[in-house]
Amino acid sequence: MTGLYRRLSAVFGPEVPGLLGFLVLVLVVFGVFAPNFLTGANFGSIAFQLPELGLLTLAMLMPIISGGFNLAIIYTANMAGLTLAFVLKQYGGVDAGYWPFILGTVLAIGVGALSGAVMGAVIAYVGAHPILVSLAMMIFLRGLGEFLTKGGDISGFPAWMATLGHGTVLGIPVPLILFLVCAVLWHILLNHTRHGFSVRMIGSNIRAAGYSGLHTRRTLILIYTLSGIMCAIAGILMLSRFNSVRVGHGEALLLVTVLACFLGGVDPFGGFGRVLPVVIALIVLQVLSSGLNLLGANQHLSTAVWGLFLVGVMILRWGAGRLSERRRRGS
Amino acid sequence: MPADAVPPDALRFSGITKIFGGVKAVDDVSFTVGAGEVHCLAGENGCGKSTLIKIITGVYQPEPGAGMEIFGQTYAQISPTQARKAGIAVIWQDLALFAEMTVAENIAFETMLGNRPRAVSYARLHRVAAAALARLDVELDLDARLGSLPIAQRQIVAIARALVSDARLIFMDEPTASLTQSETDALLAVVRTLSARGVAVVFVSHRLAEVLEISSRVTVLRDGRLVGVFPTAGLTQSRLTELMTGTVITHDVMARDTGHNPEVLRIEGLTRAGEFGDISFTLRAGEVLGLTGLIGAGRTELCHTLFGMTRPDRGRIILNGQDLQLRSNRDAVAAGIAYVSEDRLALGLIQPQSIADNTVLSVLRQITGAGGLLSSRKKDATVSHWISELAVKIGTPADAVSTLSGGNQQRVVLAKWLATRPKVLLLDCPTVGVDVGARAGIFRIVRALAEKGLAILLVSDEVPEVFLNADRVLHMAGGRIAHEWDPRQTGLPEMEAAVYA
Numbered sequence: 143m144t145g146l147y148r149r150l151s152a153v154f155g156p157e158v159p160g161l162l163g164f165l166v167l168v169l170v171v172f173g174v175f176a177p178n179f180l181t182g183a184n185f186g187s188i189a190f191q192l193p194e195l196g197l198l199t200l201a202m203l204m205p206i207i208s209g210g211f212n213l214a215i216i217y218t219a220n221m222a223g224l225t226l227a228f229v230l231k232q233y234g235g236v237d238a239g240y241w242p243f244i245l246g247t248v249l250a251i252g253v254g255a256l257s258g259a260v261m262g263a264v265i266a267y268v269g270a271h272p273i274l275v276s277l278a279m280m281i282f283l284r285g286l287g288e289f290l291t292k293g294g295d296i297s298g299f300p301a302w303m304a305t306l307g308h309g310t311v312l313g314i315p316v317p318l319i320l321f322l323v324c325a326v327l328w329h330i331l332l333n334h335t336r337h338g339f340s341v342r343m344i345g346s347n348i349r350a351a352g353y354s355g356l357h358t359r360r361t362l363i364l365i366y367t368l369s370g371i372m373c374a375i376a377g378i379l380m381l382s383r384f385n386s387v388r389v390g391h392g393e394a395l396l397l398v399t400v401l402a403c404f405l406g407g408v409d410p411f412g413g414f415g416r417v418l419p420v421v422i423a424l425i426v427l428q429v430l431s432s433g434l435n436l437l438g439a440n441q442h443l444s445t446a447v448w449g450l451f452l453v454g455v456m457i458l459r460w461g462a463g464r465l466s467e468r469r470r471r472g473s
Numbered sequence: 474m475p476a477d478a479v480p481p482d483a484l485r486f487s488g489i490t491k492i493f494g495g496v497k498a499v500d501d502v503s504f505t506v507g508a509g510e511v512h513c514l515a516g517e518n519g520c521g522k523s524t525l526i527k528i529i530t531g532v533y534q535p536e537p538g539a540g541m542e543i544f545g546q547t548y549a550q551i552s553p554t555q556a557r558k559a560g561i562a563v564i565w566q567d568l569a570l571f572a573e574m575t576v577a578e579n580i581a582f583e584t585m586l587g588n589r590p591r592a593v594s595y596a597r598l599h600r601v602a603a604a605a606l607a608r609l610d611v612e613l614d615l616d617a618r619l620g621s622l623p624i625a626q627r628q629i630v631a632i633a634r635a636l637v638s639d640a641r642l643i644f645m646d647e648p649t650a651s652l653t654q655s656e657t658d659a660l661l662a663v664v665r666t667l668s669a670r671g672v673a674v675v676f677v678s679h680r681l682a683e684v685l686e687i688s689s690r691v692t693v694l695r696d697g698r699l700v701g702v703f704p705t706a707g708l709t710q711s712r713l714t715e716l717m718t719g720t721v722i723t724h725d726v727m728a729r730d731t732g733h734n735p736e737v738l739r740i741e742g743l744t745r746a747g748e749f750g751d752i753s754f755t756l757r758a759g760e761v762l763g764l765t766g767l768i769g770a771g772r773t774e775l776c777h778t779l780f781g782m783t784r785p786d787r788g789r790i791i792l793n794g795q796d797l798q799l800r801s802n803r804d805a806v807a808a809g810i811a812y813v814s815e816d817r818l819a820l821g822l823i824q825p826q827s828i829a830d831n832t833v834l835s836v837l838r839q840i841t842g843a844g845g846l847l848s849s850r851k852k853d854a855t856v857s858h859w860i861s862e863l864a865v866k867i868g869t870p871a872d873a874v875s876t877l878s879g880g881n882q883q884r885v886v887l888a889k890w891l892a893t894r895p896k897v898l899l900l901d902c903p904t905v906g907v908d909v910g911a912r913a914g915i916f917r918i919v920r921a922l923a924e925k926g927l928a929i930l931l932v933s934d935e936v937p938e939v940f941l942n943a944d945r946v947l948h949m950a951g952g953r954i955a956h957e958w959d960p961r962q963t964g965l966p967e968m969e970a971a972v973y974a
Contacts, residue, residue: 339830343826347823350820351834414825
């Protein structure tokens with residue numbers, strides 16, 4: 143058992159074995175107690191629900207590792223969704239073809255990137271705290287979005303777009319494929335590029351990083367721009383899943399993305415964090431909520447369980463830290 | 474224990490041992506401080522000084538068999554509360570004060586704790602604080618916010634607070650580490666006042682000159698053991714260093730004639746208003762140019778400008794015959810200038826991150842492989858090359874750099890910059906927070922780099938450092954170059970007299 147733990151730690155990082163343990167525990171408990179839990183239908187629905195939260199979590203992850211925050215992720219996503227919706231409406235709504243979709247997607251990603259770049263530039267050059275800057279952007283985007291939509295929904299998109307939100311390829315849900323591709327890209331970006339390296343260094347000590355010759359301002363702008371682009375992808379997915387856009391779609395997910403990051407072992411003070419444990423944490427959260435759902439608990443209760451879960455994980459990590467400390471001092 | 478000692482010694486500890494995880498951090502140490510004595514506790518980092526202080530103040534319990542006597546009273550066990558009640562206070566380096574509160578509140582708040590009625594009497598706070606400062610012969614604005622005061626005055630506040638809680642024995646942990654010479658002198662005067670009023674002071678300091686100046690006796694620890702207790706009269710800095718490190722460190726002037734080497738860096742009339750003015754000098758290949766002066770003389774500011782962190786108002790920086798217009802430190806690094814910051818903790822290294830990452834931080838392009846991705850093979854090769862080149866003692870390269878000692882951390886900083894293949898190396902107080910023994914190692918590296926042709930500007934506020942290790946010495950005062958010396962012709966006393974004038 144400890145041998146397996148060590149090997150998993152060595153290959154995937156120290157957070158992974160514990161989280162996998164949790165995942166197995168959750169699967170076993172619900173497998174025993176919840177009817178229809180261990181069924182293809184249940185896992186299928188998990189696979190369709192996970193990607194929205196997953197993409198938004200990726201958008202939150204990079205700013206947090208850099209010691210920052212992005213409160214504007216939900217409204218950036220929906221603003222990008224609105225952009226695509228406006229373009230589709232302009233070119234016939236239900237009858238729109240592929241080209242308007244491509245144009246709209248490009249513009250949507252541009253909107254996400256722009257909102258991120260503005261935040262990044264303000265953080266980098268004015269030195270304002272990311273929480274304040276992204277709060278301002280969040281409120282601005284919400285107000286702008288509600289003004290443009292008059293507070294309502296926009297719907298009526300071409301039927302073929304449902305493939306994006308509900309289709310499968312070789313039995314794998316399209317949203318899941320999209321999420322996995324993005325997660326792999328994020329992993330490569332954070333672990334194997336100069337940008338990712340700079341993100342971690344900036345997260346630990348931005349002044350020392352600057353003294354060592356890292357281009358800290360450019361890195362900050364890129365962090366928030368990439369975060370905005372990831373939001374836009376989430377927004378496009380949300381549009382095709384709900385077949386509608388509203389500024390407030392998915393508001394409740396904002397802090398859940400933060401929860402997922404911290405469950406995944408991301409250092410709340412910045413500097414450390416990896417994609418893989420965060421993805422596993424996302425799966426644990428999603429499995430928890432679907433299991434509770436099958437047990438007949440309502441959605442609010444599962445939110446409460448998520449919160450308890452984070453507290454539990456923090457206590458366990460603290461305990462594990464003390465144990466290894468004691469072992470080190472004892473040996 | 475002698476009953477005839479009147480008044481009793483402030484502290485008589487004997488046979489103190491403390492074991493952590495099988496390692497003896499303190500091994501059978503005895504420590505005695507006379508009433509009203511100024512005593513120095515000396516030793517390198519990790520010699521057991523802090524452990525000993527924590528035992529005396531009740532934070533740690535010693536192993537059985539220890540004899541503990543405070544002001545004549547014997548204790549079987551000491552708790553932090555008992556130690557405080559017995560009159561022991563410690564002023565740690567971080568001072569543990571409240572930056573947002575006033576001077577009076579910081580000094581006297583403890584007298585308010587547990588009082589009834591619970592309302593705070595500001596008149597009494599003022600009275601108590603003023604009385605404590607008067608005992609130190611110091612005047613401070615009682616209503617000033619602590620955070621607005623310079624470090625030196627905050628220290629005074631910390632000392633006054635200790636007096637308010639009736640301390641008769643005050644430990645000061647590296648109190649002068651961030652003080653200028655005149656501030657240090659002021660602090661030493663306060664210590665003398667305390668001593669004259671019967672308060673014993675234990676000074677823990679790396680700066681040997683002031684240790685010898687202020688204290689009457691010095692207790693030296695090495696590797697957790699007591700080396701001995703020595704009267705400071707007749708003790709020299711080099712003898713004390715030998716006692717602390719257990720090795721004889723040679724103090725020979727290393728200066729050589731480098732006047733025929735090719736010129737690498739030429740500074741002409743460099744000026745930045747309010748920081749430094751009209752600075753001109755040349756730096757040759759293979760030369761170690763010393764730059765000394767008091768804190769605030771503009772040394773670090775000059776380094777920042779040479780490193781592209783700030784823009785000069787006037788003047789030229791010429792590297793290998795080419796005028797440099799540095800817009801950022803990235804330009805400086807690209808041109809071949811590297812800067813080892815005086816503040817290793819905050820600016821030199823990214824403490825929580827790994828040794829490996831800190832080493833390659835400045836050369837990410839060098840370790841980039843196919844497709845613009847970082848190559849772990851190139852990274853490992855770069856890291857292991859520099860770790861062995863500079864003989865850094867590490868566990869594994871994945872360990873956080875904060876786990877290393879000061880001397881080894883400084884080697885990582887050097888590795889980071891040498892990896893950029895610089896032509897000019899700016900060393901800003903490279904031995905701050907580095908043990909006396911490890912300093913010699915740093916200077917051996919500096920000398921070896923110079924032999925290989927690197928042009929080095931060695932900045933230090935410790936005159937002996939530049940006197941011994943530089944080929945030429947510049948003295949900066951008030952933002953200007955005041956003197957240029959050749960250590961082979963000008964003696965150390967003359968240099969020190971000019972710098973500390």
